[in-house]
Amino acid sequence: MNVPKLLLHRLFPNARYSLWVDAKLELVVDPIQILERFLWRKNASFAISRHYRRFDVFVEAEANKAAGKYDNASIDFQIDFYKKEGLTPYSAAKLPITSDVPEGCVIVREHIPITNLFTCLWFNEVDRFTSRDQISFSTVRDKIRLKTNYTINMFLDCERRNFVIQGYHRDLLEHWSPPPPPSVISNVHPSPPIVMVDGSLTKTSTNTSTSRPTKMVPTKRGKDRRWRRHRKIVIGSKNASTSNNFV
Template sequence: MPSSSSLIQGISISVSDNDEATGKVRVRVRRKRHREPVSARRRRILFRWVRRGVPLLLAFLAVSLLLYESYRLGPFRSPSPRTPVAADLSRLDRSTRAGADGARKSCLKLLNPRELQNLELPETPETSRLIKEVVCRSSQPHREDDISLHRENSRLNSFTGYQTLTEREESFKVKESVTVHCGFYNENGGFRVSDVDKEYMRSCEVLVATCAFGGGDDLHQPIGMTENSIRKVCYVAFWDEVTRAAQEEEGNKIGKDLMIGLWRIILVSNLPFSDQRLNGKIPKLISHRLFPMARYSIWVDSKSQFRRDPLGVLEALLWRSNSSLALSEHGARSSLYDEAKAIVKKHKATPEEVNCQLDQYRQDGIPDEKRFNGKKALAEASVIVRDHAPLTNLFMCLWFNEVVRFTSRDQLSFPYVLRRLNPPGVHLFPVCARKELVNSFGHRRKVKDLVKEAR
């Protein structure tokens, strides 16, 4: 008999010959459909949104980037500070910060133009009671065995003299007459300038100085000065032949009067160090050795353009506060030990060089503190405003010696000299004031170290 099936109350019953014979009925129950777990459903929905959302997100980012570039390059946007174009080179707008009352205030308070035009140098101040004379060791050569002892593992040479650690320690003792190494140790040491340039440098009473060795930077003309300062201030740029050749390719040729714009160009030959950064420390830190008659100087790194009246800057940062040395506070850090970590991280010096310097500073008792005399001790030294009094000259000689002995990162050695010598009249002005003093463009080209034989 063929199989038959019937539906009784939603149950399918199949009957076969064998089932009837045995009296058994096979019941087939319809299985319920299993529902998908909630977590799997959520994952599927999330995947669908991601698959659809990623292209939309990428499209949004592309449009945003396009709009940003259009805004940055448009006529309503000021040029990048790293691009020295004409609009930047004449920028005199003041940097401001919010005061306690919320009003925007200038960080650098200069005298008004009429007062600047009539500003005169103050009377020659009385010599410091602490130090009356700084004697350089230029005429006191070392014994030959001392020279050979220090040639092996030091950057000291016939320009710097071979300062021993005992002499280094003695140089920090403040007394009326101090004898100290301060460059130009030997006439064969290097950093030679012409007799005409020497005569010019002897005529300068106030100067703004910069340098570019190895062709790394362009020459930025100073702006913002009064006619009074143009008459009384020497603007001096130290170059080597590499820089002159690079600048001539840019169309900046030295005139018959040895000038380019307001800058008097001093050509230097026979640079004493293979490290060009170290060569740049000579006019930066020991300008009193180059300008024997100068009373005041302002140093500006070659990557920056000076844009304020020099006499006004001296009045605001030195004379008004009875200071002798003024630098900008460091904008990012306060401790020299934190600065050392940053120097190594940014590959600005080797870990071995930095550790050697820090080991000596720890041995000399310099603590890992972020404040000194209630103020931040770490300085950003791209602008240095100073007088040329004996105590300040000693400070700069000691600072130069630390840069030569250890690393060329002068921010690392400044707080050490500040703590050891502890001179009065050091003014660390806020970063916003530095931004009012200069337009910063950054370094344009990479400078290659000189290949020199050991002296």
């Protein structure tokens, strides 16, 4: 896993720049914009994002042990070895270095001798101890800084989220089952029962706020519904014709 991540200059010797993005991420921005923002604008040859929460190697080691990322005894052995070589907890005395723990999922670099040397030494530490490259990053960086004026651009994790989005590994997606189809819920309710009250048909109300049944009043039939035509008599002269007396 760390061979293509840290030794890209060996795999692509003619490449001038490279951008490493973990498989769990998806690049959504033009790579040229990333080079301009994190390398050319900062006059840097190597850029990597800081860890979003931790900036001390000792805290990072304990977090890896708690999460079961690697064998605890191997992590303790690596930390003890680095302590004997001068590793100290992060403090304000290390400024302008802002963090000792990178995120590691995105690496932007220019393929020049100094960056190639840094990644080769970093790979040696990963191969010698644990595969948790966040633990060995600061040790390699500080050793090079003691002999050269080499600096690394460690940008904020929120800046990284501007050009990559979180994805999921393929093996995780294969184990996920598709969501079940939405169930069809029937909203059909039975009609209220019809009961006999005092010889009349009544229907119970479906409204829960009323407790008494509503009595159905029969409609009137017969003469009351029959349309009646009334003659209108117009008073006129006696000599008027009969047809003029009716309208």
